[in-house]
Amino acid sequence: MSAVKLWHHLKQAIKGHQEEFTTGSIRRSIFYLAIPMILEMIMESLFAIVDIFFVGKLGVNAVATVGLTESVITIVYAISIGLSMAATAVVARRVGEKKYSAASSAAFQSIFLGTLMALIIGGLGFIFAEEILQLMGASPAVVREGVGYTRIIFAGNVSIMLLFIINGAFRGAGNAAIAMRTLWLSNGINIILDPLLIFGLGPVPAMGVEGAALATTLGRSIGVVYQLYYLTKGNARLQLKAKHMVIRYETMVRIFKVSLGGMGQFLIDSASWIFLTRIVAEFGSVALAAYTVAFRIVAFTILPAWGLSNAAATLVGQNLGAAQPERAEQSVWYTARYNVIFLGIVSIIFLFAADVFVQLFTSEPEVVRIGALALKIFCLGYVFFAFGMVVVQSFNGAGDTRTPSIISLGVFWLLQIPMAYLLALNLELGAMGVFVTISICHSLHALVSGWFFRKGTWKAVKV
Numbered sequence: 001m002s003a004v005k006l007w008h009h010l011k012q013a014i015k016g017h018q019e020e021f022t023t024g025s026i027r028r029s030i031f032y033l034a035i036p037m038i039l040e041m042i043m044e045s046l047f048a049i050v051d052i053f054f055v056g057k058l059g060v061n062a063v064a065t066v067g068l069t070e071s072v073i074t075i076v077y078a079i080s081i082g083l084s085m086a087a088t089a090v091v092a093r094r095v096g097e098k099k100y101s102a103a104s105s106a107a108f109q110s111i112f113l114g115t116l117m118a119l120i121i122g123g124l125g126f127i128f129a130e131e132i133l134q135l136m137g138a139s140p141a142v143v144r145e146g147v148g149y150t151r152i153i154f155a156g157n158v159s160i161m162l163l164f165i166i167n168g169a170f171r172g173a174g175n176a177a178i179a180m181r182t183l184w185l186s187n188g189i190n191i192i193l194d195p196l197l198i199f200g201l202g203p204v205p206a207m208g209v210e211g212a213a214l215a216t217t218l219g220r221s222i223g224v225v226y227q228l229y230y231l232t233k234g235n236a237r238l239q240l241k242a243k244h245m246v247i248r249y250e251t252m253v254r255i256f257k258v259s260l261g262g263m264g265q266f267l268i269d270s271a272s273w274i275f276l277t278r279i280v281a282e283f284g285s286v287a288l289a290a291y292t293v294a295f296r297i298v299a300f301t302i303l304p305a306w307g308l309s310n311a312a313a314t315l316v317g318q319n320l321g322a323a324q325p326e327r328a329e330q331s332v333w334y335t336a337r338y339n340v341i342f343l344g345i346v347s348i349i350f351l352f353a354a355d356v357f358v359q360l361f362t363s364e365p366e367v368v369r370i371g372a373l374a375l376k377i378f379c380l381g382y383v384f385f386a387f388g389m390v391v392v393q394s395f396n397g398a399g400d401t402r403t404p405s406i407i408s409l410g411v412f413w414l415l416q417i418p419m420a421y422l423l424a425l426n427l428e429l430g431a432m433g434v435f436v437t438i439s440i441c442h443s444l445h446a447l448v449s450g451w452f453f454r455k456g457t458w459k460a461v462k463v
Contacts, residue, residue, distance in 0.1 A: 065209055068137075073160075182223045309389040355372040
């Protein structure tokens, strides 16, 4: 492909060119879907770094407040991600069937269900914000300084829910560029408002950690307004009209059932990481800091790879809807190949320059040494991670969220946690035992997922 032609396709992908993903070149379909999804994930990872940077200026209590609140709000993220997966799967299937009105109706059912759940959680979180912080072990000082932050985040959690769900619907319809622009808009506003509301400027008073919560909520809310504007303005594939805004219990129940597996995947993975972090903490603050830094570096590279994996979910859903299961499977293998190449290159870079990347976050020699070791060990499983991510998203795109949930439960809870404990504590390998376990178990997870994928039962899932 010439440079001129590549640049043309790149502009079309970012612009949001309406592409037919059930016919034509699979490689081009992956390109048009993956580019905006990768850029979306890059912005998400950038925001996470910038947000904690500004909050960190307020001191330990502010950071503790954010950490404790985020750990509880994980419930909202789990529901949001689950409903987002369901919206992607159901909307993609209807679009593949060329039933665009049904796709729009499914999007509304997802939005209604998410809004209802968010209002319930938000109300309870706002009322019991102080008790929640106390339950999480916050000191009286943290509770006193942070209760306002927690209340604002819970009150605005509907924006979190809708941001995930509507973007999932857009991805299912093949409108990945809209999902990308939404996150760039919401996170961009958040990044601008963060220092302004936290530290104050001119007539704007300094609000401290509450300013961070307000910036986040406003940014996400504006993103949702943009989503709803585009959703009602619409296009041929996804356009929300009055006739679609009718509660259809059968569709809603179907979406909820699919979402349960997505929620399970997120909660299983999150709980596993919490246990692993607790084991690493046994070896002191230096090991914990090194693990945290290495994990953040890994997350920064994994997110773009996850964006590429999301392309497979849309392609699988739409092609199954178009009664082309073989094309759906072929799309997965192509996407997996590209993801393996990308993370394979990243792993080679990290293997030879791990200490350079860790030094960007810390200058403590021992933290750098352990962090670099962790990064190198993680990289040994990177090509498996790349393959596993694509396969898991392919299951989700087909509406089979149950299979990856069961695999995650078996590998990450029944094997990874006991194995990490055994290697790190019983066999006295220390933190390195945890690093080795992560690499082995994520590689095994990818291989098991691949085995189930080749069985092909996902092709017969009805959504």
